[in-house]
Amino acid sequence: MKDLLTTTSSIIVILFCCCVLFLGDDADQHLSEPDSEMITARNHKKFLKARHPLAKTTLFRRVQSVRLKDGVLMFVTADQNGLKEHFFIIRDKNVILVKKDAGDMPPDSIKFDADGHGGIQVTIPNTFELDPLQDLLSCRN
Template sequence: MLTTFSSIIIILFCFSLFYVSDEAETNKEKSAALREHNARFQHGQHPLAKTKMFTRVQSVSLKKGILMFVTADPDGLNEHFFLLRDKNVILAKKPAIGMPRNSIKFEDDGHNTLVVTIPDSFDIDLLTAMSSD
C-alpha cells in the first residue's frame, strides 16, 4: 500500500512539473510576441503603414493643391494627379540619397498622415507652389 501511494504521488508530481513547464513555455512565447509588438510600435511602424514608390518620373508640378507627375512605362507615358488639399499631407523635398533620383515616394504612416517625398533633382519650389492659387 505504501508503494502504491508513493507511486501515485510521484506520478502526480511528474504531471505537475510537465504542466508548469508547458505553462512557462507558453508565457515565454507570449512575452516574446509582446516584446516584438512593442518594439515595432516604438519604432513607429504601424500595422497599416504603406509605402508606394513611383519610379521613372519624368516631370513634377504642383498647381492649386494638386500634385501632377508623369511616369514613363513600357506602354508609354502615364499622368498621375494627387489632390493635396483637405488631407494630412507632408511634402518633403530631400536629396535623393535613400531613393532613386527619378522617383516619388508616398508613405502612409497608418495614423492618417501621408508623407510625399520628392527628390531635389526635380526643379519645383514647394512653398511657392502651395501658397499660390
C-alpha cells in the same frame, strides 16, 4: 467478473484522457496571456517604434515631370505603354511635402510614405524643379 473489471478500467482510462484534453486547453490559454501584454511604461517605446500594420511605402520610378497646382500634385511616369499621368490631391489631407537630395532613392522617382494613421509624407528629389512653398501659397481657397 473479468468483463466488469475490463469495462471499469476502460471507462477510467477514457475519463482520464478526457480530463487531460480539457486541462490541456486551459493550459494553452493561460500560456498565451503573457504574450498579449498590455502597453505599459516599460514597453511603450517598443510599441511606438513598431511600424503600423496599415503603413506602406510606394515608390514611383521613371518620373518625367512634377507639378503642384491648386493643391493637386501632378506627375508623369514612363512605362512600357508610354507616359502615364498621376494626380494626388494634397489639399485637406495630412500631407508632408519633402524636397531633398535623392540619397536613399533614385533621382527620377517620387516616394509616398503612409504612416498608417492618416498622414502621408511625399518625398520629391531636388532633380525636379518644384517649389512646394511657392506653389502652396499660390493656391486659391
